[in-house]
Amino acid sequence: MSAHIDSVKTYALVFAGLIFLTVATTYVATVDLGPFSVVVALGIAVCKMLLVALFFMHIRHSTKLTKLVVLGGLLWLGILLTLTMSDILTRGALGVPGR
Amino acid sequence: MITAAVQEREHYLNASYGIKSWLLTKDHKRIGLLYLATITLFFFLGGAFATLIRIELLTPQGGLVSSETYNKLFTMHGVAMVFFFLIPSIPASLGNFFLPMMIGARDLAFPRINLLSWYLLVIGGLFSLFAMLAGGVDTGWTFYTPYSTTYSNTWVIATALGIFVAGFSSILTGLNFIVTVHTMRAPGMTWFRLPLFVWANYATALIQVLGTPVLAVTIVLLFCERVFHIGIFDPVLGGDPVLFQHLFWFYSHPAVYIMVLPAMGVVSELISTFSRKPIFGYRIVACSSLAIAVLGFLVWGHHLFVSTQSVYAGMVFSFLSYFVAIPSAIKVFNWTATLYKGSISYATPMLYAFGFIGLFTIGGLTGLFVACLGIDVHVTDTYFVVAHFHYIMVGGTIMAYMGGLHYWWPKMTGRMYPEAWAKLSALVIFLGFNLTFFPQFILGYLGMPRRYHVYPEEFQILHVLSTAGASVLAVGYAIPMMYFIWSLRYGKLAPANPWGATGLEWQTASPPPAHNFEETPVVTHEAYDYSTVIGEVIEVG
Numbered sequence: 001m002s003a004h005i006d007s008v009k010t011y012a013l014v015f016a017g018l019i020f021l022t023v024a025t026t027y028v029a030t031v032d033l034g035p036f037s038v039v040v041a042l043g044i045a046v047c048k049m050l051l052v053a054l055f056f057m058h059i060r061h062s063t064k065l066t067k068l069v070v071l072g073g074l075l076w077l078g079i080l081l082t083l084t085m086s087d088i089l090t091r092g093a094l095g096v097p098g099r
Numbered sequence: 100m101i102t103a104a105v106q107e108r109e110h111y112l113n114a115s116y117g118i119k120s121w122l123l124t125k126d127h128k129r130i131g132l133l134y135l136a137t138i139t140l141f142f143f144l145g146g147a148f149a150t151l152i153r154i155e156l157l158t159p160q161g162g163l164v165s166s167e168t169y170n171k172l173f174t175m176h177g178v179a180m181v182f183f184f185l186i187p188s189i190p191a192s193l194g195n196f197f198l199p200m201m202i203g204a205r206d207l208a209f210p211r212i213n214l215l216s217w218y219l220l221v222i223g224g225l226f227s228l229f230a231m232l233a234g235g236v237d238t239g240w241t242f243y244t245p246y247s248t249t250y251s252n253t254w255v256i257a258t259a260l261g262i263f264v265a266g267f268s269s270i271l272t273g274l275n276f277i278v279t280v281h282t283m284r285a286p287g288m289t290w291f292r293l294p295l296f297v298w299a300n301y302a303t304a305l306i307q308v309l310g311t312p313v314l315a316v317t318i319v320l321l322f323c324e325r326v327f328h329i330g331i332f333d334p335v336l337g338g339d340p341v342l343f344q345h346l347f348w349f350y351s352h353p354a355v356y357i358m359v360l361p362a363m364g365v366v367s368e369l370i371s372t373f374s375r376k377p378i379f380g381y382r383i384v385a386c387s388s389l390a391i392a393v394l395g396f397l398v399w400g401h402h403l404f405v406s407t408q409s410v411y412a413g414m415v416f417s418f419l420s421y422f423v424a425i426p427s428a429i430k431v432f433n434w435t436a437t438l439y440k441g442s443i444s445y446a447t448p449m450l451y452a453f454g455f456i457g458l459f460t461i462g463g464l465t466g467l468f469v470a471c472l473g474i475d476v477h478v479t480d481t482y483f484v485v486a487h488f489h490y491i492m493v494g495g496t497i498m499a500y501m502g503g504l505h506y507w508w509p510k511m512t513g514r515m516y517p518e519a520w521a522k523l524s525a526l527v528i529f530l531g532f533n534l535t536f537f538p539q540f541i542l543g544y545l546g547m548p549r550r551y552h553v554y555p556e557e558f559q560i561l562h563v564l565s566t567a568g569a570s571v572l573a574v575g576y577a578i579p580m581m582y583f584i585w586s587l588r589y590g591k592l593a594p595a596n597p598w599g600a601t602g603l604e605w606q607t608a609s610p611p612p613a614h615n616f617e618e619t620p621v622v623t624h625e626a627y628d629y630s631t632v633i634g635e636v637i638e639v640g
């Protein structure tokens with residue numbers, strides 16, 4: 001455990017950043033970007049997640065073990081997405097007999 | 100008089116009295132017993148549903164209950180047994196009690212959270228039970244969409260909510276175990292000196308923490324779809340029903356390892372103690388638990404072979420499923436190798452361990468049958484699959500659970516159980532189990548589907564055999580229930596180390612003092628070093 005504490009200014013900046021990104025999400029939702037709507041929305045969400053995790057949850061100053069736990073969680077999310085998409089993206093790859 | 104002397108000694112059971120001292124306890128040992136009582140109730144409840152199912156299947160006409168009721172019966176059986184008995188079973192009862200003792204700690208890292216997790220299980224259990232009895236749920240324990248959405252009555256969400264709450268109980272137990280193993284080991288207790296039961300529970304805890312949240316998310320998504328009509332699983336709303344199966348099995352395949360890994364840990368302890376040898380290839384066996392925990396997350400698609408999952412994904416998942424059999428096989432081979440030239444004694448716990456090895460092997464090997472794409476198309480959703488997982492969950496996990504219960508009963512209660520009765524019931528359970536479930540392999544292979552109560556007449560003989568076996572099995576479970584209760588009062592007083600075992604839990608009195616050890620143990624030996632207990636063996640009979 002490190003006793004490092006960020007200054008109030010940092011927290012205020014991160015907070016402002018989060019609010020800005022929320023506004024951005026709301027705005028982007030009204031613009032038609034085609035398939036990129038989802039990409040942009042998820043991209044913004046990832047940025048917000050990183051801000052919260054690194055600053056508010058103090059991962060930036062945490063021990064290696066804590067960082068490992070975070071990475072483990074992300075890796076497992078990756079497993080969930082990758083293997084599920086391995087089905088969803090390849091459903092049409094083989095023709096269905098009789099159709 | 101010995102009795103008087105022992106009764107005067109202070110231990111965790113007589114350190115304080117009254118219902119409050121139990122319901123507000125932070126002692127991991129008492130919480131372990133609370134769990135034991137709770138899961139025993141659910142076990143007998145699930146058993147009652149199973150009895151009704153088996154009676155119904157005696158005749159091919161399906162005359163006893165209506166189809167709707169039959170659907171509800173197997174759903175309630177599955178929900179009670181999986182979520183409220185098997186998942187908490189070994190970790191929350193035996194693990195809670197012994198994991199801290201085995202690493203030389205006074206308690207778990209978070210005693211209050213431990214108590215909270217018991218309350219969550221009770222609340223979740225009561226909630227699901229109420230929902231199932233009040234309205235009934237007919238989806239099967241798997242809650243597949245669209246049964247659980249478009250075609251269901253409204254009690255699905257309530258039942259699932261109970262499971263959601265119980266899931267947090269499981270997460271908290273896992274979290275507690277992980278932190279405890281990392282931070283509370285006694286001096287000298289290095290990672291590779293941990294008993295294998297601890298390794299197994301540690302690996303299980305990783306699965307609980309990494310997998311259970313996905314179940315929670317899935318239930319929330321189900322909720323969102325039913326209540327807010329957000330399209331997630333329903334094609335009409337733009338969703339994908341197979342996505343539910345992906346999310347559900349991402350948790351539930353690893354969950355089958357939540358059920359069986361702790362059982363493997365128990366068996367490692369039993370095999371070592373009753374052959375008086377360290378487990379052959381200790382490190383490999385320890386690491387195989389971690390390997391199972393990781394690989395277990397990569398195979399869930401083998402439940403989706405006929406669900407319109409793509410052929411490509413099916414091949415990937417089939418291939419990966421064969422991988423997870425490797426660490427399981429390593430364990431079986433290493434236990435067998437441990438027996439070689441061991442000084443084997445056939446005490447009751449060891450009989451259960453033998454039962455586990457044989458039955459788990461059959462369950463595991465038939466797992467490979469159903470992981471094979473071609474064969475699975477034939478046997479999926481038949482009694483073959485039912486037999487497969489009962490061989491693992493009942494023949495494996497419950498065998499080990501019973502073995503562990505007998506093994507540690509003297510430590511938990513300070514009393515011995517009656518050995519002759521125990522041996523008899525172990526035998527009855529083994530025979531009854533095989534008579535119940537072996538015919539189901541044949542039934543399934545011949546084409547008897549699961550979850551139907553009307554069936555062609557030629558299947559009747561096999562169903563009658565199975566029901567007969569279930570009756571024998573029920574007797575086998577009832578006997579221990581009775582003599583365990585009997586032993587609390589009339590059992591012989593147990594010495595500190597009745598089996599001459601090496602674990603730290605045996606180096607303190609039976610029952611243990613409230614703080615487990617009079618002074619913190621210092622570990623100077625590898626696990627299972629029997630040179631440390633020579634001369635300590637006390638005959639029991």
Ligand code: HEM
Pocket residue numbers: 241354355356358359401402420421423424427462463464465466467469470471475478479480484487488491492
């Ligand atoms: C040794 C590795 C294992 C393999 C390769 C394996 C493979 C499979 C496969 C392919 C199925 C799906 C069959 C079908 O629905 O057509 C299945 C079902 C099942 N297995 Fe296993 N299995 C293994 C171990 C286990 C273990 C250890 C457990 C429990 C502790 C277990 C419990 C289950 C359950 C509960 C089901 C059926 C679930 C349901 O549809 O209700 N399996 N297994």
Ligand SMILES: [Cu+2]
Pocket residue numbers: 351352355398399401402
């Ligand atoms: Cu599976």
